[in-house]
Amino acid sequence: MKFVTCPSLGRRALSEFTFGGRVEKETDQEAVSEREWAEYVFYHNGAPKTQQEWWYHRPTGIWFLFQRNTLTDSITQVDFANKGLTNDA
Amino acid sequence: MPLRLLKYAWKKSEDEPRFFPEEKPLKTSYDVVIIGGGGHGMACAYYLAKEHGITNVAVLEQGYIGGGNTGRNTTIVRSNYLTSEGVKFYDESLKLFEDLSTDFDLNIFYSTRGHFTLAHTDSAMRTMRWRAEVNKHHGIDSEVVDVDTIQKEVPYMDMSCNGQHPVMGALYHAPGSVARHDAVAWGYARGAQMRGVEIHQKTKVSDIKTKSGKVVGVQTDRGFIEANSVVSMVAGSTPRITEMLEIETPIEIFPLQACVTEPVKPFMDTIVVSGSLHVYVSQSSRGELVMGASVDPAELHSTRSTLDFVEGLTDQMMDLFPFTSRLKIMRQWAGMSDITPDFAPIMGKTDVDGFYLDAGWGTWGFKATPISGKTMAYTVANDRPHELIKPFSLDRYANFELVGEKGAASVGH
């Protein structure tokens, strides 16, 4: 089983979390063209890399941001998605 | 065949012909280079030679023939999809599959079993009815059946699923089949080689070179190879290839795992899929139960397997078939699935002249091996997409013209 160490929660089984996809800067829907919107929604470089991802901790209902490498599966950083949050878990 | 085998046993010398002819030396130039020696790459090479007379072709494979998803899949072949585009495409593939053993003079163990997709909820029943109607419209043998019919065909199944999620009915597809995956790749490979195509194993493509927007060749670990046309048929490695040309796609890679139990006496000749429980099972010709589920929970470019997978799968499987609690798991493995947002493939030409893409095969591409080989060969030979694959172009996403197959492809591969 794979574990991850979180601020405040400590060492938790990864199976307690749900993957929420990679973090991407949302383009301004009103300002961009349809093509640019499609680029944002669909097209990307899916090759192996370290990326920032959304992960939801189901038991506490807290969203986290992980830095994870999609080739090695190593998680190098874990932050609260809600920056103001510190230790209410 | 048994007589031939007997004669062979009495012979002094081992002068049986090799299955594959001796590998030829790698040349520095070909008309067509196909990246990826899985079923799709081999089928494309075969049809290029057989139907278009294009034989100056090299298939480059970084590992060995069929060692990718082709040799890792659970071999379900069916055409009861949800969209008209999908149904027409996969049905052509099924027709080709039926004749492959004869075409190859090689037994691919194509075995028609009948395929049940169980529904445990009202909304699942609704999707089954929808699929049945689309299927019938295209002349596909597909119907919604009731609980009694299922129980008669699959007597060992607990229709109440341990009281947790009772089966309400199923979509039944009589032509649903399984086949020997390796034999499909080998048959195409040998057929292509006999017609002059070269297959080079342990040859990895590390870059694709272009000149003024046109492909001129590929860099490999055995040197540079010139080519006018390059076809990428690498399934789970697609993003690494498209990155070489800075082509962006919606493809994300997720591991897909499967496992088999120890062999038991034949008791189940149908294929059973449960979308709600995220599991499916068939019994192989050796008696093993071949079992699988949906993809792993997160993106990952890896073929590692996990205990989480077997735990989750067996938990559901024991609800469906309680006696499986006594069976041992013999092997488990994973492949890399190239998943698209609409669960349909990406096929055809690209913005780079001479570069063709056959990808987005996710968890469902084994059944497409013959038809994707055939239609991609046509597309390369004519530099124009085959009619059947037009809906699967890479720019359909930019045009918001998705081919939504999720309801028919996410679990029941």
Ligand SMILES: Cc1cc2nc3c(=O)[nH]c(=O)nc-3n(C[C@H](O)[C@H](O)[C@H](O)COP(=O)(O)OP(=O)(O)OC[C@H]3O[C@@H](n4cnc5c(N)ncnc54)[C@H](O)[C@@H]3O)c2cc1C
């Ligand atoms: C566990 C599992 C179960 C499945 N079950 C089913 C099923 O029941 N029914 C179904 O229809 N589909 C199923 N699938 C999907 C199916 O296996 C694939 O979609 C299909 O086999 C893809 O075939 P392919 O020839 O395109 O790719 P592959 O067989 O993966 O071949 C691609 C080849 O490209 C090679 N390659 C990659 N990069 C390079 C490079 N740079 N240079 C040279 N060579 C390279 C790889 O080594 C590989 O051999 C399943 C998949 C998995 C993993």
